[in-house]
Amino acid sequence: MSELTAPARPGASPARTDRPAGPRRSPRSLVKPLLVAALLVFLLVFPLYFDEFWLRTGFAVFGAIVGAIGLNLLVGTTGQLSLAHAFFLAVGAISYVYVSGESGGLGDFQVSGLGLPPIVGMVVGVLLAGLAGLLFSPIAARLGGIYLGVASLGLVFIGQHVLNSWTSVTGGFNGRAAPPFELFGFSFGSTDPQLFVLGVPFREAERLWYLGLVLALGAYVVARNILRSRPGRALQTLRDSEVAASVMGVNVQAYKARAFLISSMYAGLSGVMYALSIGSVAPESFGLLVSIQYLAMIVIGGLGSVGGAALGALFVTALPLVFQLYADALPLVTGVGGGGLAAGEAARYLYGLAIILVILFEPAGLAGLAHRFRRGRARPGGKVTRPPIDQSSTSGQSTNLSDRPAQGSNPS
Amino acid sequence: MTQFLSLLVNGISLGTIYALIALGFVVIFKASEVVNFAHGSLLLLGAYVIAVTSDALGFLGAVLVGVAVTAVAAVLVERLVINRLRGAPVISLAIVTIGVDIIILTELVRRLGSDILNVPHPWAGESIRFAGVGISLNRGVAMVVAAVLIGLFFLAFKYSNWGVAMRASAEDGETAALMGIKQGQVSALAWVVAGVLAAVAALFLVGSPTPGVSPTVYAVALAAFPAAILGGLDSTGGALVGGLLIGIAETLATGYQDEMLFLGRGFGTVVPYIVMLVILLVRPSGLFGTRELTRV
Numbered sequence: 001m002s003e004l005t006a007p008a009r010p011g012a013s014p015a016r017t018d019r020p021a022g023p024r025r026s027p028r029s030l031v032k033p034l035l036v037a038a039l040l041v042f043l044l045v046f047p048l049y050f051d052e053f054w055l056r057t058g059f060a061v062f063g064a065i066v067g068a069i070g071l072n073l074l075v076g077t078t079g080q081l082s083l084a085h086a087f088f089l090a091v092g093a094i095s096y097v098y099v100s101g102e103s104g105g106l107g108d109f110q111v112s113g114l115g116l117p118p119i120v121g122m123v124v125g126v127l128l129a130g131l132a133g134l135l136f137s138p139i140a141a142r143l144g145g146i147y148l149g150v151a152s153l154g155l156v157f158i159g160q161h162v163l164n165s166w167t168s169v170t171g172g173f174n175g176r177a178a179p180p181f182e183l184f185g186f187s188f189g190s191t192d193p194q195l196f197v198l199g200v201p202f203r204e205a206e207r208l209w210y211l212g213l214v215l216a217l218g219a220y221v222v223a224r225n226i227l228r229s230r231p232g233r234a235l236q237t238l239r240d241s242e243v244a245a246s247v248m249g250v251n252v253q254a255y256k257a258r259a260f261l262i263s264s265m266y267a268g269l270s271g272v273m274y275a276l277s278i279g280s281v282a283p284e285s286f287g288l289l290v291s292i293q294y295l296a297m298i299v300i301g302g303l304g305s306v307g308g309a310a311l312g313a314l315f316v317t318a319l320p321l322v323f324q325l326y327a328d329a330l331p332l333v334t335g336v337g338g339g340g341l342a343a344g345e346a347a348r349y350l351y352g353l354a355i356i357l358v359i360l361f362e363p364a365g366l367a368g369l370a371h372r373f374r375r376g377r378a379r380p381g382g383k384v385t386r387p388p389i390d391q392s393s394t395s396g397q398s399t400n401l402s403d404r405p406a407q408g409s410n411p412s
Numbered sequence: 413m414t415q416f417l418s419l420l421v422n423g424i425s426l427g428t429i430y431a432l433i434a435l436g437f438v439v440i441f442k443a444s445e446v447v448n449f450a451h452g453s454l455l456l457l458g459a460y461v462i463a464v465t466s467d468a469l470g471f472l473g474a475v476l477v478g479v480a481v482t483a484v485a486a487v488l489v490e491r492l493v494i495n496r497l498r499g500a501p502v503i504s505l506a507i508v509t510i511g512v513d514i515i516i517l518t519e520l521v522r523r524l525g526s527d528i529l530n531v532p533h534p535w536a537g538e539s540i541r542f543a544g545v546g547i548s549l550n551r552g553v554a555m556v557v558a559a560v561l562i563g564l565f566f567l568a569f570k571y572s573n574w575g576v577a578m579r580a581s582a583e584d585g586e587t588a589a590l591m592g593i594k595q596g597q598v599s600a601l602a603w604v605v606a607g608v609l610a611a612v613a614a615l616f617l618v619g620s621p622t623p624g625v626s627p628t629v630y631a632v633a634l635a636a637f638p639a640a641i642l643g644g645l646d647s648t649g650g651a652l653v654g655g656l657l658i659g660i661a662e663t664l665a666t667g668y669q670d671e672m673l674f675l676g677r678g679f680g681t682v683v684p685y686i687v688m689l690v691i692l693l694v695r696p697s698g699l700f701g702t703r704e705l706t707r708v
Contacts, residue, residue: 081503139689142696146447146502150641151692153634154685161682165675288634292510299507348518355511356493359504 043213047206055205056277057321062212063273064313066219068297069306070266073223075295076303077232078259079239080140083291084152085267087159088129090286092268093178093275095125098169100179112168118181122272129268130261137257156288163283175282178275180204181211212273216310219266223306226262235259236304296351300358302365311366315354320347414544419667420660425551427659428558432613433636434643434651435565436606441645442582443602444494447506451610452633453516454489456625458482458611459618460520463529463625471532479611485516486607490600498595521627529625531618539620550619561612562652565605569648574601582646635662635681638688644701653699658684 047055071085100121103112136155140148163170170176226232234255237245246252275281293316301312323343362368433455440448448454462478469477489512497505538549569575578598581588589595610633617632618625639658643650665672666680697703 081506139693143692146506147641147692147696149447149506150637151689153637154689157685158682161678292514295507295510345518345522348514352511352514352518356508359508360496363504
């Protein structure tokens with residue numbers, strides 16, 4: 001796994017050390033904050049200009065971003081291949097509808113619920129998903145890399161069985177409705193209280209958009225902080241070599257368990273958001289395909305990169321919905337019941353192909369492409385100081401070469 | 413008692429089919445270090461081709477074509493994707509096969525729709541009875557054919573040039589390459605063998621008591637993953653034992669599900685995964701898998 005993120009760094013670090021570290025800010029360091037600010041403003045005013053379809057797609061994407069960031073912490077950063085993500089999503093979603101939903105139902109289809117405030121349901125969903133991850137982590141910690149991938153596959157099927165059988169909580173095969181979200185009396189599911197911003201009525205879709213934006217941003221910031229802190233570096237070392245990590249004093253079992261805990265808590269929140277976005281939960285929404293979709297997101301976005309996970313989530317989640325919308329305009333794609341490809345199928349082909357192409361040609365994913373683009377742009381400015389860099393890098397390489405046997409001797 | 417015996421025999425027959433699939437899985441892992449998540453969709457491809465061509469070519473012709481197509485598809489995956497990633501991390505290789513799986517499976521599910529295609533086995537609908545123990549003729553034939561194929565496979569694995577070359581490169585790829593063993597060839601051949609085994613397994617998996625070729629066959633084929641894993645990913649003998657174990661456990665759980673209703677209907681399909689998790693907890697590298705040793 002070390003190859004996935006490594007290539008980007010050696011090129012970047014000599015250029016950075018070469019630049020005088022004075023108070024003069026280079027134009028590049030200003031570009032990034034400006035871009036981030038522009039993106040934030042765009043996301044904030046988005047509901048004022050776009051209709052409900054885009055807002056609902058947006059909320060689904062925000063939910064997927066949270067889930068993808070969580071899976072990326074586990075697979076991309078810690079190097080633990082997990083296909084169980086759908087299971088943890090399910091735990092979050094079902095806990096939410098159970099804790100916040102009302103008891104009731106028709107005839108044989110009785111479901112029970114606690115009827116607590118939705119925020120409690122959301123917190124419980126996140127916590128229970130985390131607990132499920134923690135419970136699975138002893139198995140995970142014992143299993144070496146690839147065995148874990150297949151073992152986690154089992155969790156999805158066991159989860160599906162439980163969801164289908166435990167009808168009083170999950171509603172069984174038909175699923176059950178998810179209660180709308182509500183915070184301190186402000187409902188995200190209805191138009192009460194009425195709210196207008198710049199003449200635009202804020203209905204469910206607009207409200208959910210902001211809820212999703214806040215949650216996704218929070219998830220992003222937390223994940224980035226984790227990665228840049230001591231535990232984050234421990235997890236990365238764990239991915240590159242468990243032996244090296246334990247020699248450095250990283251408690252391998254404990255950190256693996258923590259990675260699972262955090263990742264499944266993210267999944268739990270994502271599951272709650274999924275329930276809110278669809279308005280109901282059914283067992284079939286948490287099958288193997290969902291796990292694979294999340295894996296596709298983080299691979300396409302770039303393993304180990306938080307921003308990449310967000311990009312990948314956007315790509316995989318929005319693609320089928322957008323295909324659906326433009327079914328008439330696109331070649332090969334037709335609407336439901338047409339002779340050509342259905343939108344969902346066309347999207348599946350595309351991200352299946354994208355996974356293969358990414359692994360073959362750009363293992364760092366979309367994040368890697370972005371990085372390459374930035375480096376390409378930065379080069380002209382640093383041209384004057386190019387020869388010394390080359391020299392230092394070649395001398396660095398020769399020392400690297402003599403270092404290599406020591407580095408590469410960790411047996412796998 | 414007769415019910416138990418009958419379930420046991422049926423379990424063994426299902427187990428031999430699983431063993432065929434799991435063997436292919438293990439061979440691919442030994443030869444190219446790939447955990448092939450596309451194995452299920454390759455199997456479904458074989459079943460689909462057999463079902464579609466059987467009208468025009470007759471049963472035997474269709475089987476030959478189905479086996480050939482699956483083997484070619486497997487080798488194409490190896491040549492076009494896996495071979496270019498030699499030396500990549502195991503997880504990347506596994507993920508890339510998931511990409512392949514998505515594409516093949518989407519195409520097959522699209523073509524199948526909600527139809528159930530029928531494969532005209534000459535032995536369809538008949539069953540054998542012996543001392544009160546019944547088994548569908550399809551499963552009986554499956555047992556015999558699988559036993560022959562598995563026997564041939566182990567002989568080839570032990571004595572043929574390919575088998576020796578493959579064991580050598582699985583043991584130590586670099587040294588094997590220095591001895592003049594072409595890694596690419598060994599790996600490509602392994603994928604051919606796996607494709608053939610998967611297609612044969614598909615042939616029997618879509619016969620009685622399963623209704624025919626439908627996307628659910630993919631889910632059944634997935635149960636061979638636990639079989640391969642619990643035997644130990646790099647152990648061919650383990651695949652055989654794992655297949656039988658999973659087949660028997662699943663059939664018994666399905667047969668006695670009325671006594672275990674508190675576990676929910678359709679519990680049988682989950683049993684392979686539960687057995688796998690329990691065994692992996694005790695032995696993390698499977699029953700016969702090589703323990704990963706780390707030397708510092």
